[in-house]
Amino acid sequence: MxxxxxxxxxxxxxxxxxxxxxxxxxxxxxxxxxxxxxxxxxxxxxxxxxENKAAVAEAVEQEACAALRRTARIVYGRRSNALQNLTDTTHALARLLRDDVVVRAGFRLSCADDSRTELSLRQEWQSCVQQRLAEAADEGLLAVGAGGRQDLARTVVAATIGLETLWRDNGEWLSPRTVTGLWRTLLPMLAAPGALAGLDPAGSPAVADDTRIPVG
Amino acid sequence: MxxxxxxxxxxxxxxxxxxxxxxxxxxxxxxxxxxxxxxxxxxxxxxxxxENKAAVAEAVEQEACAALRRTARIVYGRRSNALQNLTDTTHALARLLRDDVVVRAGFRLSCADDSRTELSLRQEWQSCVQQRLAEAADEGLLAVGAGGRQDLARTVVAATIGLETLWRDNGEWLSPRTVTGLWRTLLPMLAAPGALAGLDPAGSPAVADDTRIPVG
Missing domain, CATH: 1.10.10.60 (Homeodomain-like)
Structure with a gap:
């Protein structure tokens, strides 16, 4: 070495x-x-x-953000369709926050102060949701009567950000069961009837295995 | 005097x-x-x-919490049906957070530290949503295929808490337009087809007027 x-x-x-x-x-x-x-x-x-504790904390935060972005990229690489990909991404990010102590600690540090990291992660997530829904529309996956695209995107962003806020009080909010329950509720609202049968609110098993990678 | x-x-x-x-x-x-x-x-x-700045801040926090609870009670007193009431309550609380400087500052203070106030307000909101959905089921308002009651309640809680988290970065997330858009998306998912036509995602005008009361 x-x-x-x-x-x-x-x-x-x-x-x-x-x-x-x-x-x-x-x-x-x-x-x-x-x-x-x-x-x-x-x-x-x-x-x-x-140099000091603040410098260690910053390194933990940076590693957490990098891991979240890396995971989102990996899941995107395994995409089958845009709505399943959005579901899979939520599951993968939730799993990372649950299971990886560096991600969990770094993310919490970024929420604890006036750090811009958290704001930037939220904005990235918002762009990700908007992009997936635009792709879903192009792929003909969205329900015709599913309301304005902006309303849908905002509802998905708000519901997923809400899970993360609630998770800080109680870990159950990012459990596989809760995330699956959220998509079981949201997917019938988003997806065209023909597309719905092919979507798994619990996430694609293949993607789940692929993203179980160690961080750092 | x-x-x-x-x-x-x-x-x-x-x-x-x-x-x-x-x-x-x-x-x-x-x-x-x-x-x-x-x-x-x-x-x-x-x-x-x-005695000091902390004591003033605590008084602002307490006044904010009292105003949020008072508003929720007033809206509940004007209830027509449980789903409209849930919609109206969200609009009234969003308006209070937007328009009243004591509520806004007090709520933000309660979020800024490890205060238990925020946690308790979130838990109260969660109970409120669960109770309204149970009432909606009793009133025959819920869609038959609307998934598990727990999934629905969690989705509504997550989406509304998410609006509040996002609002801290950008005021638009609690605007009447965004709150209305959220309910325009969620109500068709929750409500039985026969009930949907009678529900206004923008909130009942009568309730809106009733809750425009000064705080303190």
């Missing part, structure tokens, strides 16, 4: 360890000594990589 | 003035001297009512 590889590995270990400390104790109570101890490195090694 | 009435009036003026300062500058940058000056009272009078 080269010196460069060792440095990258130490930095990754510190980011994961910091995420676990932030996740468990919150930003204010997490300490640099606990972070370095959990990563199995010396305080000096931590300071070589990060 | 008795001494007691004067004291109440001064306290109300200070709460409104504090809300305006918090709304304009945020909690951290608002100063007690600006709050007392805007209310037209001496710093001594402010300190007679409130």
């Amino acid at each position: 080269t010196k460069q590889e060792r440095a990258t590995r130490t930095r990754d270990a510190l980011i994961r360890s910091a995420a676990e400390e932030f996740d468990r104790h919150g930003y204010a109570l997490a300490t640099l000594s606990a972070i370095s101890a959990r990563a199995g490195v010396s305080p000096g090694a931590l300071h070589f990589h990060f | 008795t001494k007691q009435e004067r004291a109440t009036r001064t306290r109300d003026a200070l709460i409104r003035s504090a809300a305006e300062e918090f709304d304009r500058h945020g909690y951290a940058l608002a100063t007690l001297s600006a709050i007392s000056a805007r209310a037209g009272v001496s710093p001594g009078a402010l300190h007679f009512h409130f």
Whole structure:
């Protein structure tokens, strides 16, 4: 292992360890000594990589955002049709927030202060929903009587952002069951009758397997 | 005017003035001297009512929560049917958040820290939605094929909480147009075909007028 590889590995270990400390104790109570101890490195090694706690937190946030974007791209690469893809993306992002401590801690850090990261992630999600619905219209998947496109997009954005807000109080809101229930309710409203039968509100199994990748 | 009435009036003026300062500058940058000056009272009078900035903020929060609950009760008193009532309540609460500086500032204060107020308001809203949908089922208003009751309730809760989260970035998310668009999308999903024609996604005009009451 080269010196460069060792440095990258130490930095990754510190980011994961910091995420676990932030996740468990919150930003204010997490300490640099606990972070370095959990990563199995010396305080000096931590300071070589990060100037202070804020710098570690920023690295956790950046890694979380990168992982969310990477997952959305992977799911998009596996798309069958636009409505199924929107469903699959929601499931994949929810799973990432549930299961990956770096994503969870980073996302929560980005929500805790006046950080613009959260705003930017929300705007990206909004664009993603609008784009998928435009594609669904092109693919002839949208129900004819399904109201204005803008109303539909706003309802989907609001409902998914709402799950994420509610999840901060109670983890059940991003469970597979709740996300599936949301799409079981929304898809009949969005999809043309002919398209509905081919859509799985629980997400495509193939996509679910593909996106179970480790972060970082 | 008795001494007691004067004291109440001064306290109300200070709460409104504090809300305006918090709304304009945020909690951290608002100063007690600006709050007392805007209310037209001496710093001594402010300190007679409130020990410090945190105490003023708490009073603004409490007044905001009381106003939201009061409005929900008034709208419930004017109910025609359960689905219209749910629509009307959303419009009335959105209007209060948009138009009343005490409600807006107090609600934002309750979201800014680890306050339990926001959590409790969200839980109350969740109970309100569940109760209205149970009533709608009793009144025979729900569509037969409208999926599981729990899925429906969660979708309505998530979509409305999502509007409120998105509104913190951009006021348009609680505009009458957006709230109406949400219900134009959701009501056909919830309501039995026979009931749908009698429902107004823009809210009942009578209820809208009744809830335009000043706060405090």
